[in-house]
Amino acid sequence: MIGEAERAGATWELHYGGRDRTSMAFIDELERYGDRVHIVTESVDGILDLATLLGTAEPDTLVYACGPDGLLTAIESYSEAWPADAIHLERFKAKERVADAGGDAPFRVVCEQSGVSATVSPEKTILETLEESGVNVPNSCREGICGTCETRVLCGTPDHRDSLLTASEQESGATIMLCVSRAGSDELVLDL
Numbered sequence: 001m002i003g004e005a006e007r008a009g010a011t012w013e014l015h016y017g018g019r020d021r022t023s024m025a026f027i028d029e030l031e032r033y034g035d036r037v038h039i040v041t042e043s044v045d046g047i048l049d050l051a052t053l054l055g056t057a058e059p060d061t062l063v064y065a066c067g068p069d070g071l072l073t074a075i076e077s078y079s080e081a082w083p084a085d086a087i088h089l090e091r092f093k094a095k096e097r098v099a100d101a102g103g104d105a106p107f108r109v110v111c112e113q114s115g116v117s118a119t120v121s122p123e124k125t126i127l128e129t130l131e132e133s134g135v136n137v138p139n140s141c142r143e144g145i146c147g148t149c150e151t152r153v154l155c156g157t158p159d160h161r162d163s164l165l166t167a168s169e170q171e172s173g174a175t176i177m178l179c180v181s182r183a184g185s186d187e188l189v190l191d192l
């Protein structure tokens with residue numbers, strides 16, 4: 001990400017928290033960037049000061065964070081004043097989700113480019129159903145946290161269950177993570 005930010009000429013800073021330097025990866029590489037990298041070790045400095053870092057919503061600024069659930073939950077609560085699309089959280093594991101008491105309903109999925117269509121049963125994901133139908137979709141985590149299977153939705157309403165898209169990205173319904181999300185309409189047409 002730092003490489004990309006550098007290539008794009010973006011202004012960036014990194015706040016990297018960990019228990020102590022011996023348990024933190026990439027320290028030597030990161031320190032080459034000088035005062036744009038802030039290494040915060042719990043054993044010496046305490047924990048990341050999220051109240052100061054996120055206390056004021058900065059214009060034209062995006063926040064990307066990854067780490068354990070507790071840290072990301074704290075970031076969500078400290079960043080309430082920020083625009084929803086400014087905060088991007090990458091989780092190590094999927095968010096807990098309360099299952100719908102009525103269970104999942106089957107729906108139709110149509111792949112516009114290949115012409116393949118299939119019914120997604122309550123027991124299967126869209127990704128599994130498409131794989132069984134011979135449609136190859138790049139994927140990795142199969143938990144809705146990495147974004148590899150993100151696919152454009154051409155028609156229909158996604159029922160988002162991923163842990164990656166922001167609230168407004170989910171609301172727009174433009175893309176869907178096929179490994180976990182389902183349909184809120186009888187049919188979904190995908191750009192596949």
Ligand code: FES
Binds near residue numbers: 142
């Ligand atoms: S495979 Fe990772 S989000 Fe779907």
